[in-house]
Amino acid sequence: MSSHDEYSSDEEDLFDESQKSDVFLGFVDAPITEEEVPTIEDTFIGGQPIWLHPQSQPNEKSLTCDNCNKKMALLLQAFAPMDGKLYDRVIYIFGCKDTRQCSKKKGSIKAIRGIVKDQETIDKIKKETEALQAKQLDEKLKADNQKKLNIELTKDLFGKKEESSNPFGGGSNPFDNKNDNPFAAGSTSPFGANPFGAKAEEEPKKKPESYAKIASKNEPKKAPKKKTVSDLPSYKGSFVYVDTEKFKKATNDPELEKYKHLIDMDVNKDDDSESVGASRRGSSSVLDPQTSKISNMLDDKYFEAFSNTVKHNPGQVLRYNLGGKPLLYNGKDDVAKKFLSQQPANIPQPAYNPSSERQYELQLMPKAIMDLEEINTNTVQISDILNGMSWGTIIVATDKEDYMPEQEFDENHVAYIEEWCGVQWEESV
Numbered sequence: 001m002s003s004h005d006e007y008s009s010d011e012e013d014l015f016d017e018s019q020k021s022d023v024f025l026g027f028v029d030a031p032i033t034e035e036e037v038p039t040i041e042d043t044f045i046g047g048q049p050i051w052l053h054p055q056s057q058p059n060e061k062s063l064t065c066d067n068c069n070k071k072m073a074l075l076l077q078a079f080a081p082m083d084g085k086l087y088d089r090v091i092y093i094f095g096c097k098d099t100r101q102c103s104k105k106k107g108s109i110k111a112i113r114g115i116v117k118d119q120e121t122i123d124k125i126k127k128e129t130e131a132l133q134a135k136q137l138d139e140k141l142k143a144d145n146q147k148k149l150n151i152e153l154t155k156d157l158f159g160k161k162e163e164s165s166n167p168f169g170g171g172s173n174p175f176d177n178k179n180d181n182p183f184a185a186g187s188t189s190p191f192g193a194n195p196f197g198a199k200a201e202e203e204p205k206k207k208p209e210s211y212a213k214i215a216s217k218n219e220p221k222k223a224p225k226k227k228t229v230s231d232l233p234s235y236k237g238s239f240v241y242v243d244t245e246k247f248k249k250a251t252n253d254p255e256l257e258k259y260k261h262l263i264d265m266d267v268n269k270d271d272d273s274e275s276v277g278a279s280r281r282g283s284s285s286v287l288d289p290q291t292s293k294i295s296n297m298l299d300d301k302y303f304e305a306f307s308n309t310v311k312h313n314p315g316q317v318l319r320y321n322l323g324g325k326p327l328l329y330n331g332k333d334d335v336a337k338k339f340l341s342q343q344p345a346n347i348p349q350p351a352y353n354p355s356s357e358r359q360y361e362l363q364l365m366p367k368a369i370m371d372l373e374e375i376n377t378n379t380v381q382i383s384d385i386l387n388g389m390s391w392g393t394i395i396v397a398t399d400k401e402d403y404m405p406e407q408e409f410d411e412n413h414v415a416y417i418e419e420w421c422g423v424q425w426e427e428s429v
């Protein structure tokens with residue numbers, strides 16, 4: 001279901017305006033493409049992470065699965081600036097793609113908080129623009145790769161005895177219309193048959209110019225040599241747009257009736273293949289009540305609350321409510337106990353700032369799995385199901401003070417640190 005459908009204006013009156021929520025919800029928007037790449041001010045799921053500076057990445061370990069030591073894939077990148085703070089801030093969630101081996105294993109999903117501290121807003125805007133330009137430039141360079149190869153070849157053939165090492169600079173340009181230009185018409189080219197073919201005359205004139213332009217622009221940034229795009233394994237990338245949580249009006253809810261009916265039906269289902277499918281889709285079982293999973297969990301009032309809340313906005317992939325409470329997927333596991341056993345929640349304090357404590361910030365919702373794995377409910381295969389992710393929600397809690405130790409900042413004023421990440425896994429079948 002498209003999230004847009006949920007919020008099309010003619011459906012506004014379906015929502016109960018009197019019920020307020022402090023929660024922001026994220027819904028999948030357009031896919032990330034080569035033409036449309038996110039900036040750090042975007043929130044998105046899947047794809048490759050955008051670092052706070054092209055040369056500033058978290059340490060390797062934070063991007064590596066503790067269980068299998070493979071690089072993890074980005075699940076969520078959320079632009080999460082703090083009010084009144086003069087820096088940009090991003091929350092990343094990474095997960096191991098080897099779900100067969102690493103599902104439910106400690107350290108197979110991690111959360112990272114990143115900060116870039118700028119002195120002024122102008123600096124900030126400048127940096128964002130540059131980061132985007134560097135990426136676009138990188139794409140351009142890739143496209144120009146073949147041209148560059150030609151140029152290099154030309155340099156080898158004709159440039160060796162030139163005074164300037166730059167084959168395209170000034171008077172030493174071998175493509176200038178000089179008498180000694182081997183490509184000039186009527187010249188005594190040593191290559192009777194021009195190795196560059198018929199186009200040789202026109203193309204070399206254009207290419208050096210555009211390449212030089214690009215190169216000179218690149219030089220100060222030093223970006224193109226070291227690719228800024230990560231080479232992490234990845235899921236399908238989609239932009240996420242954020243809106244406040246709204247609740248559908250409670251009166252005569254035909255959906256709920258349908259839902260109850262299906263649950264009753266499912267109680268008696270005991271077919272193996274069905275329950276495998278159910279488990280996988282059970283990750284999004286709140287979307288698809290035709291699962292036996294739901295009936296298994298109905299005795300859990302937290303799961304019931306989860307389902308009922310999500311039902312108002314089935315497209316949600318993200319919930320954000322800094323300092324609020326998570327929407328627990330179940331009330332029984334270790335993650336739930338941390339939030340339920342005492343108030344405030346018993347989240348581990350940040351080791352880098354022991355006098356402080358952590359608070360709930362955001363959680364990734366199971367609908368994201370369908371978008372990340374491109375699951376089409378009509379065509380889903382059992383193999384997709386078995387190989388897929390199997391969590392109910394991923395909860396991230398961050399330092400209340402948003403502290404970052406000074407030594408973590410690099411020369412680009414960027415710092416990353418791991419934050420607490422609690423995964424409520426799908427119950428095994």
Ligand SMILES: [Zn+2]
Nearest residue numbers: 065068096102
């Ligand atoms: Zn792993």
